[in-house]
Amino acid sequence: MxxxxxxxxxxxxxxxxxxxxxxxxAAIESHAASCQECAQKLAQARGxxxxxxxxxxxxxxxxxxKESLMRQLNASAEGHETWQRTEEPSxxxxxxxxxxxxxxxxxxxxxxCITIFLVVENRKLDQQLGGMRADVAQLQSxxxxxxANVALFSAKDTIRVALAPSKEFRGASASVRYNARLGKAFxxxxxxxPAPPDKSYQLxxxxxxxxxxxxxxxxxxxxxxxxxxxxxRSP
Amino acid sequence: MNAAAATDQRISxxxxxxxxxxxxxxxxxxxxxRYSGLLCGILNRILRDAQAAEEILQDVxxxxxxxxxxxxxxxxxxxxxxxxxxxxRAISRLRRRNLGETEELVENTVVLPTNIETEAAQKEMMGKxxxxxxxxxxDQQQAVELAYFxxxxxSEIAARTGDPLGTVKTRLRSAVESLRKKLPAPGQxxxxxxxxx
Numbered sequence: 546m547x548x549x550x551x552x553x554x555x556x557x558x559x560x561x562x563x564x565x566x567x568x569x570x571a572a573i574e575s576h577a578a579s580c581q582e583c584a585q586k587l588a589q590a591r592g593x594x595x596x597x598x599x600x601x602x603x604x605x606x607x608x609x610x611k612e613s614l615m616r617q618l619n620a621s622a623e624g625h626e627t628w629q630r631t632e633e634p635s636x637x638x639x640x641x642x643x644x645x646x647x648x649x650x651x652x653x654x655x656x657x658c659i660t661i662f663l664v665v666e667n668r669k670l671d672q673q674l675g676g677m678r679a680d681v682a683q684l685q686s687x688x689x690x691x692x693a694n695v696a697l698f699s700a701k702d703t704i705r706v707a708l709a710p711s712k713e714f715r716g717a718s719a720s721v722r723y724n725a726r727l728g729k730a731f732x733x734x735x736x737x738x739p740a741p742p743d744k745s746y747q748l749x750x751x752x753x754x755x756x757x758x759x760x761x762x763x764x765x766x767x768x769x770x771x772x773x774x775x776x777x778r779s780p
Numbered sequence: 781m782n783a784a785a786a787t788d789q790r791i792s793x794x795x796x797x798x799x800x801x802x803x804x805x806x807x808x809x810x811x812x813x814r815y816s817g818l819l820c821g822i823l824n825r826i827l828r829d830a831q832a833a834e835e836i837l838q839d840v841x842x843x844x845x846x847x848x849x850x851x852x853x854x855x856x857x858x859x860x861x862x863x864x865x866x867x868x869r870a871i872s873r874l875r876r877r878n879l880g881e882t883e884e885l886v887e888n889t890v891v892l893p894t895n896i897e898t899e900a901a902q903k904e905m906m907g908k909x910x911x912x913x914x915x916x917x918x919d920q921q922q923a924v925e926l927a928y929f930x931x932x933x934x935s936e937i938a939a940r941t942g943d944p945l946g947t948v949k950t951r952l953r954s955a956v957e958s959l960r961k962k963l964p965a966p967g968q969x970x971x972x973x974x975x976x977x
């Protein structure tokens with residue numbers, strides 16, 4: 546290397562031109578920082594390469610640029626003697642992030658609001674969906690009951706048994722349709738007065754042979770425990 | 781240069797900088813008139829975007845306004861720094877690179893080999909630069925242009941042109957050596973003595 550220096554003169558021009566890699570640039574900068582002679586060569590190389598700008602025809606900028614610059618000077622000079630140092634970091638940050646923040650900050654807020662709205666709406670819809678599923682299940686149950694009753698009524702082997710009125714329910718009539726094959730019984734009655742609401746009634750089927758079979762419990766007050774196939778006719 | 785700038789032709793860049801330090805806006809306006817055409821030309825050539833070029837142009841001169849007090853005549857020329865700063869900023873924008881905060885007005889010493897403070901000096905130097913570039917081979921011209929106007933390194937130029945890396949290095953080195961011989965050697969006029977406006 547020339548005169549004990551690690552770099553040739555052309556290396557400084559290549560550095561100024563920007564053609565070197567990062568580590569090559571760092572080596573030159575490091576050496577120039579400790580060698581005044583090479584620092585001067587580097588400064589001259591920068592100047593020489595800067596002259597290449599003169600290969601391009603000058604272009605006059607629009608008049609608005611100078612006007613804007615003058616306004617910027619006035620704005621920066623108003624009311625601060627120390628702006629040169631104290632405002633520099635914030636200005637750099639603003640220039641780097643200002644327009645970005647101006648766009649994304651409102652967008653982020655809007656996104657957050659939309660997200661909250663969607664979460665709330667989702668919960669409401671979940672609740673509605675749960676209620677609708679319960680309704681559907683109830684309707685399906687009713688349809689199954691109805692289908693079972695239709696099968697019971699339409700089956701040729703269904704028998705109808707008229708029940709004898711007791712002393713407690715004078716003038717009442719009741720009957721049971723029973724199908725042993727389907728395992729279904731349908732109870733219907735016609736009562737001139739409502740059954741006492743504080744009582745419940747056990748309905749038994751007594752086959753010709755074998756033990757009595759429970760056909761359900763009637764609870765006039767709440768309707769709970771009624772045989773699923775029980776039907777009350779209008780008096 | 782416009783008429784207003786022409787009246788300031790006798791005033792050196794350093795005298796204008798001293799007035800800028802004293803918060804004389806007309807001095808910065810004179811510097812702007814003196815170099816805005818040159819800088820806008822190079823910025824447009826690099827960016828090919830007039831609006832972006834004018835944004836950087838304004839930013840460079842605002843940096844001069846902000847940091848004028850830190851200029852040191854012993855460290856180089858205003859014109860040289862303006863060109864280097866404008867080019868660096870344009871390349872950074874072109875390549876989507878962030879220019880470090882250290883890339884400020886006084887960081888890089890730039891010594892121009894000649895004084896280009898007047899319009900006549902700029903035109904004279906323009907002729908010499910163009911002649912020096914025209915004397916390069918086509919391959920050398922292409923390599924220099926890719927490096928200077930697009931900020932490409934040796935390896936990036938090789939990738940762009942499809943030439944071997946060694947060939948590109950040799951080509952670019954011989955090109956800068958040729959330019960070194962053809963362009964003026966550094967003279968004392970590149971660091972003009974301070975004078976009163």
